[in-house]
Amino acid sequence: MNSELQKLIDNWMRIDPDPKTKQKVNEMVANKEYEKLSKILNPQNRLEFGTAGLRGEVAPGFCCMNQVVIMQTAQGILNYVKEHFPQDKAICIAHDARHYSDVFSDITAGVFIAAGYKVYYFKQLSPTPYAAFFSEHFKCVCGVMVTASHNPSQDNGYKVYGMNRGVQIVPPHDSLIQKSIEQSTEILPTTYKFADYLTQQYKDSQLFVELNEESPETQIYYDSIKVLSRTQTSNAQLKFKPEYSAMWGVGCVPVKRAMKTFNFNLDQVNFFADSTIPDPNFGGEKRPNPEERHNMVKLCDKAQKDTQVIVANDPDADRFALAEKINNEWVIYHGNEIGALFCEWTLQNTKGDDRLILCSTVSSQILKEMAKKHNVHFAETLTGFKWLATVAREHTDKRAVFAFEEAIGYTCGDNQLIVGDKDGVSACCVMMELANFVYSQGKTIYAYLQEIYAKYGFHAWQNSGITVGSMKEVGELFVPLFGKEEKRNYVQQIGRFKVNRVRDMKEPGYDSEFGQPKLPVSGSEMLTFYCDEVTCTFRPSGTEPKVKYYIEAVSKKDNQDAKQIALDFEKEFRKLLGK
Structure with a gap:
């Protein structure tokens, strides 16, 4: 071991208050994992703070999630808001059931209370929608x-x-918060003593407001989502049998409470006994996401015999998934299909030409057709719910009533989106109400979806990716689409499909219809090709040597024809790319 590495180890041991991560460092030293230690203990390899915040493995080192990194991050955020928003002195904190979630939340609360901020802190396990809703x-x-x-x-x-x-x-x-974190790495004595500020003394001074499901304040969320319930009376008697899964996360308690808010009788609802109990190890599931088809297949296989509809959240309850038994066969709905169901239901149950519906650019464009038929406003945004909610909030002259992205993220509203992020809790109840309505008419959710397609065209999707050997090869995949010259010469034909419009989101940006894209451009590649029957968006992963494509086909004939068009386009598109 060289002297530079020893300095890094000594520094970590000096600043880390957690005996568990210290022990892991000692084990790596004993195992002579010097190369790994040199990487993780170097502050220059710090976990980068982005628009999604931080995300990484819980482990020692600056490139992982641990008490040191969270202490420095909380101090950095504190210093950022003190400098740029000095008049505002409150923060809301919540956490899920993952390993260390409670500790990381405690640290953050202590840092802000020590600085004189009022902290609204959900000490209990909470869904992500709580943090978004109550912050606002x-x-x-x-x-x-x-x-x-x-x-x-x-x-x-x-x-x-x-x-x-x-x-x-x-x-x-x-980026400004990241810079502030880098300037706030000296951990203060008050930060190490974060637990001292989570006491009755600070509750009495009204700086520490501890919240839980029994708190009167929590009821405000449920009072707010009640406006999304359109059929309260008939909800009391379910005409179908649903079964709910929280995917080993925190959704079960708030979802049950939301169901009561919608006037559902919990005795008429089945619950997956195992996955409704919060488990930081997710029952051994490596990818605890209901968007992953295998997870929904498992739920379908173990559903109770009388279950007709499965409703599920991901572990932090911001996403929502759906499956339905049709003639003893399970239909697992695509994120875009669920979006179409929610949107049509919302538009049928709200009024006003000032309504606004939104989706991200890689999500189904069926919303655009719905907006035309219902004479309401439509907005398309960049990928990510932060953009959907930002655009919705900026349209102060319009009422955003629905927003979604195809990665099973949905949020509903009436006068405005109730939650400025994905909300799987309220989404679960809105879908149950929709289901109860269609079943009371002798139909199914699937039949309701077919009615939507008959009205707006049959839509099908073929989303996939191409993995290559290096990031350089990722760039080379774009060459067949616009050539090698500095001035891009976009392809005009993809097999039998004529390209009517091209949108290029890489700076400086280009749109063959509007000249300049209406969405914000960036330094990353993202191309969209618009053909008569097909829309295709092509973009790099950003985190691995992989490109993703999102193909949406529309047919006036039927689902099968739409699916075949999507497959035909995919074949021609990959052929053009040499893949």
Whole structure:
């Protein structure tokens, strides 16, 4: 071991208050994992703070999630808001059931209370929608949700809402916070003593407001989502048998409470006994995400015999998934299909030409057709719910009533989106109400979806990716689409499919219809090709040598024809790319 590595080890041992991570460092030293130690203990390899906050493995080192990194992050965020929003003195904090979520939340609360901030802190296990909703309700300068959503069990994350609204941060807040963190790495004595500020003394001074499911304040969320319930009376008697899964996360308690808010009788609902209990190891499941088809297949296989509809959340309850038994065969709905169901139901049950519906650019464009038929406004945004909620909040002259992204993220509203992020809790209940309505008419959710397709065209999706050997090869995949010249010459034909419009989101940006894209451009590649029957968006992963494509086909004939068009386009598109 060289002297430089010894300095890094000594520094970590000096600043880390956690005996568990210290022990892991000692074990790596004993095992002579010097190369790994040199990497993880070097502050220059710090876990980068982005618009999604932090996310990484719970382990020692600056590139992982641990008490040192969270102490420095909390100090950095504190210093950022003190400098840029000095008049605002409140923050909301919540956490899920992952390993260390409670500790990371305690640290954050202690740091802000020590600085004289009022901290609304959900000490209990909480869903992500709580952090978004209550950050906005309590007019907090920012909010923190400690969760890694549906990442593997060894991970955790740190999501930040702000500033002064319950929406995930957008640039330039992320890079400015990162800079502030880098300038706040000397851990203060008060930070190490974070637990001293989570006491009755600070409750009495009203700086520490501890919240839980029994708190009167928590009821405000449920009073707010009650407006989404359109059929309260008939909800009391379910015409179908649902079964709910929390995917080993925190959703069961708030979902049961939301079901009562919608006037559902819990005795008429089945619950998956194992996955409704919070488990930081997710029952051994490596990818605890209901968007992953294998997880929904498992739920279908073990559902109770009388179950007709499965409703599920991911572990932090911001996403929502759906399956339905049709003629003893399970239909697992695609995120875009669920979005279409929610949107049509919402538009049928709200009024006004000032309504606004939104989706991300890689999600189904069926919303655009719905907007035309219902004479309401439609907005398309960049990928990520932070952009959907930001655009919705910026349209102050319109009423955002629904927003979604195809990665099973949904949020509903009436006068405005109730939660400025994905809300799997209220989504679960809205879908149950929709299901109860269609079943009371002798139909199924699937039949209702077919009615939607008959009205707006039959839609099908073929989303996949191409993995290559290096990031350089990722760039080379784009060459067949616009050539090698500095001035891009975009392809005009993809097999039998004529390209009517091209949108290029890489700076400086280009749109063959509008000249300049209406969405914000960036330094990353993202191309969208619009053909008569097909829309295709092509973009790099950003974190691995992989490109993703999102193909949506539309047919006036039927589902099978739409699916075949999507497959035909995929074949021609991959052929053009040499893949």
